[in-house]
Amino acid sequence: FVVKQLSKMDEEYDVIILGTGLTECILSGLFSVSGKKVLHMDRNSYYGGESTSLTPVQEVYKHFGSEAVPNYDKPRDWNVDVVPKFLMADGKLVKLLIHTNVTRYLEFKSVEGSFVWKSGKVYKVPSTDKEALASSLMGIFEKRRFASFLQWVMDYKQDVPSTHKGVAPNATMSEVVAKFKLDKNTVDFLGHAMALYRTDDYLSGPFLPTVMRIRLYTESVMKYGNSPYLYPLYGLGEIPQGFARLSAIYGGTYMLNKPIENVEKKDGKIEVTSEGETARAKFVVGDPSYFPDRVKKVSQVVRAVCFLKHPINNTSDSKSCQIIIPQNQVGRKHDIYVSSVSSTHNVCSSNYYLAIVSTTVETANPEAELTPGLKLIEPIAEKFIKTSDIYEPLDDGKESQMFVSKSYDATSHFETTCDDILDVYKRVTGEDFDFTQVKKDSVEEA
Amino acid sequence: MASRSSVARANNTNTQGKICQFKLVLLGESAVGKSSLVLRFVKGQFHEYQESTIGAAFLTQTVCLQDITVKFEIWDTAGQERYHSLAPMYYRGAQAAIVVYDITNQDTFTRAKTWVKELQRQASPNIVIALAGNKADLSNKRMVEHDVIAILQEAAAYSEENGLLFMETSAKTAMNVNDIFLAIAEKLPKNEAGVSGNRPTAGVGLAATENRESSGKSCCGS
Numbered sequence: 001f002v003v004k005q006l007s008k009m010d011e012e013y014d015v016i017i018l019g020t021g022l023t024e025c026i027l028s029g030l031f032s033v034s035g036k037k038v039l040h041m042d043r044n045s046y047y048g049g050e051s052t053s054l055t056p057v058q059e060v061y062k063h064f065g066s067e068a069v070p071n072y073d074k075p076r077d078w079n080v081d082v083v084p085k086f087l088m089a090d091g092k093l094v095k096l097l098i099h100t101n102v103t104r105y106l107e108f109k110s111v112e113g114s115f116v117w118k119s120g121k122v123y124k125v126p127s128t129d130k131e132a133l134a135s136s137l138m139g140i141f142e143k144r145r146f147a148s149f150l151q152w153v154m155d156y157k158q159d160v161p162s163t164h165k166g167v168a169p170n171a172t173m174s175e176v177v178a179k180f181k182l183d184k185n186t187v188d189f190l191g192h193a194m195a196l197y198r199t200d201d202y203l204s205g206p207f208l209p210t211v212m213r214i215r216l217y218t219e220s221v222m223k224y225g226n227s228p229y230l231y232p233l234y235g236l237g238e239i240p241q242g243f244a245r246l247s248a249i250y251g252g253t254y255m256l257n258k259p260i261e262n263v264e265k266k267d268g269k270i271e272v273t274s275e276g277e278t279a280r281a282k283f284v285v286g287d288p289s290y291f292p293d294r295v296k297k298v299s300q301v302v303r304a305v306c307f308l309k310h311p312i313n314n315t316s317d318s319k320s321c322q323i324i325i326p327q328n329q330v331g332r333k334h335d336i337y338v339s340s341v342s343s344t345h346n347v348c349s350s351n352y353y354l355a356i357v358s359t360t361v362e363t364a365n366p367e368a369e370l371t372p373g374l375k376l377i378e379p380i381a382e383k384f385i386k387t388s389d390i391y392e393p394l395d396d397g398k399e400s401q402m403f404v405s406k407s408y409d410a411t412s413h414f415e416t417t418c419d420d421i422l423d424v425y426k427r428v429t430g431e432d433f434d435f436t437q438v439k440k441d442s443v444e445e446a
Numbered sequence: 447m448a449s450r451s452s453v454a455r456a457n458n459t460n461t462q463g464k465i466c467q468f469k470l471v472l473l474g475e476s477a478v479g480k481s482s483l484v485l486r487f488v489k490g491q492f493h494e495y496q497e498s499t500i501g502a503a504f505l506t507q508t509v510c511l512q513d514i515t516v517k518f519e520i521w522d523t524a525g526q527e528r529y530h531s532l533a534p535m536y537y538r539g540a541q542a543a544i545v546v547y548d549i550t551n552q553d554t555f556t557r558a559k560t561w562v563k564e565l566q567r568q569a570s571p572n573i574v575i576a577l578a579g580n581k582a583d584l585s586n587k588r589m590v591e592h593d594v595i596a597i598l599q600e601a602a603a604y605s606e607e608n609g610l611l612f613m614e615t616s617a618k619t620a621m622n623v624n625d626i627f628l629a630i631a632e633k634l635p636k637n638e639a640g641v642s643g644n645r646p647t648a649g650v651g652l653a654a655t656e657n658r659e660s661s662g663k664s665c666c667g668s
Contacts, residue, residue: 047533099470105535150629230660243532248524443659 006251009277013039015428016272016279018286021049022236022414023405025243026283026421029100029431032250034191039279040247041258041272044115044129047244049287050388050408053079053235053347058097060305064384077349082305082386084217084339084356085231085417086111086322089220092418094230099435100267103218105242113321115314116193117329118185122376123192125324127221127228129412142183146190147354149180153214174203184328190214192326198335198360198410199327216415229413231320234346260290263402270401283401284426286392291404294389301358301410302366304374309352312340319344319353322412325372334360336373337412352373352381354386361387392421403428458505466636467517469539473561475554476528479580482617483519483546487627492618509631516631518542537568542630547601548651549579549614555597562608574633576611576626577601583616593606 014036017028024040025047032038046052054060056075061068063082072078085095087108092232097103114125118137135192135435138146157163167176177187186205191197195213198265220228232238248254255274262273263284288295308373311317318340325336340355341347348354357373374380393404406420455573462482472480485491509516521540526532543565565575579601579618605612611629615622639659 126481232536238535238538241535244533245524245535247525250528253528254526255529255530256531430474 008039008059008255009274009279010041011255012269013279014234014283015039016041016284017043017279018263018272019049019286020044020240020244020256021287021405022051022240022243023417023421023424024049024285024287025236025240025247027405027424027428028252029102029246029426030245032247032252033100035250037242038247038252038279040244040252041260041274041442042368043257043259043290045257047256048237048290050083050237050238051081051236051240053081053237055079055235055237057348060225060384062074064305064386066384072349072434073343074349077343077346079237080305080354081236081347081356082303083236084303084358084412085236086336086339088216088228088413088415089223089230090216090228091220091413091415092422094138095378097239097242097277097417097422097436100243100246102239102242102246104262105245106238107232107233109233109320110224110229111231111320111322111341113315114227114229115194115321115323116189117325117372117376118189119352120253122323123189125189127194127218137189137212138183138186142186142368145181147188149177149182149190152180152217153211154218156211158208160271169208171206171207173207176207176210177203179201180265188326188328189324192335193324194218196324196415197411199333213446227322229322231341231345240409264292265400265402283403283428284399285405285428287405288407291393291402292406294394294400296387296394298385298392299390299410300361300366301357301390302361302385302387303358304367304368304370304372305384305386306355306357306374306377306380307348308340308355308379308382309351310379311342311353312338312355312377315340323373324412330372332359332369333362334410336370337410338373338376339412340377358410398427463580464513465517466634467519468541468634469521470518470542470544470630471521471536471540472523472544472546473527473558473565475557476525478548478551478554479528479617480544480546481522483544483580483623486617486620486623488520490590490620492571492620494618507627509628511628511631512530514636516634516636517624518627518631534568537565540569540573542574542634543569544576544578544630544650545610546578546580549597550581550583550584554595555579555601559604562610572635574611574630576613576630577605578622578626579612580612580617582614582621583619612664 010426014039015023015031017038017040020042028038028040053175054063054178055078057072057078058069060073065219115122116125123137126135126137128151132147132150133143139198152165155163167179192203194217195210217228221394228310260272262275264271269280272279272284314320315321320341323338327333338355338357340353342353343350355377359369363369367385390407390409392406403424405424409416422433472484474480482492484505488505504609505520507518521536523532545558545561562575563571602612611633613622613626615626617623
């Protein structure tokens, strides 16, 4: 008679998390740190799901369904993102990294340049009134108007009427830009390259969110220099790994390579079945790919991952940069983003650059929509194009105890991802996440 | 071991002003004593019924060599070696590794060899690897004696062949625990190239200044 050792699957957990994308790994870390018993599984053999960095380079070809793989000298030098995003230096993801101490596992570099496209040319985004006055992006009078607008943005305090300078508290953003007499091109770049809106809807809304977003931009620039963005060495896929490690340190159990056969609610518990074994938990959290019946498609994003052998033109040979092509400039409804990193970030072999061109799909020919962005980065050594569906959960999960996250959207940074993380956190716990309550890693340094 | 070498417990003030910091990772099957080895080395403690690793996966300890202080930043697996879920991040920039097996369990030695292969595949090419045959105190619970000797001989031969350091250790009695870390410290390249070549710096530290107590990541230049 053989006593079969119980596998970890047969245990009961507080939460089972499906998928090791950034959203799921951060939630896993937060739950583990707060004392919840976590089982975290992924159907893939690697961490990161959609937010992984593909390595070695052959995996990039495989991911995009390409048969022929050219020979690369050092295939393991490559860590290629498929979802392009940067961290805002003063943004929520950096706050989460610092509060959880996951920063200790990672190293970041400041992105060298932030650019905006206007009438066929690439300009550095001026982030302070001083830079605005020195910029060739605007004419002499417009510069002054923009500088005084920026000054107003930085000084604005809701409860100090003297800082309002006559702007009514319920004014729309278009009323504000009209008051400062800003021209259309200036509005394009402040809304899209600084406030980082993807459409022009913000103009008809209240001005305060836009003011806060421009401040996030300028305050992020002030942190490290040339741009508001940070990027981790070895690629974005390091960030979910870091949070997974945090979760594991606090007792989280990790299983990769686990196909998920079934998720259902039974007798008030959630049962997750994988390879014939069933684990139980109070609730389950996962990315949309694990819950095809509980999500709806809201849009599509087209992304072109490109290998280059040169820095992008007109970016002062930046080793990393972002270029935003505001929608109005190219007759679209959504902006086109170009983001580039290179071998200095340990994401490709020396002398190579990686660039991703992306936008929200508006037509039946997504690839053609990327053309203005692709033109900027020519010549292109290798190009991989993929259109991805963007999903959102159908409900808040409170009824089913199945909490589903959103897909990674077209934004160029992680702010909306963090909003989703904090939203799932609140749906699960019923409380807002309190940044001051995160327990610091209790590890002592000898 | 050099007699002037010592393991500094508590706040080490180094007299030469030369501190080299290295990332050291532990590998090996569950329950071979990885955490116990670190706990013995860093805190001088041993717990007979050490729980599976929770909450202690990032410890530091300094070792003083004749002319230099070596600071180990020690990464434990946090249980992620189970179910093959150890993240590539774990190996990144590691300049040293201790692969641990249990001398009373042949399987763990076989798996140790797999971990060495994994290191050679994933880690930096000049990583210093030490093989530790742990639980050397358990002579009364040893398997068939000649098996152990066979493992010992095989381990020694295997280590020599692969350029590994090799010692039998006991976290319980402290046998060879400091010694294996000292041996690694001695073998690590202390020149600037050796250090910064493995860990590109110039990264932005975020809150690093408050978390990492010293700025000495590639600090051996003098």
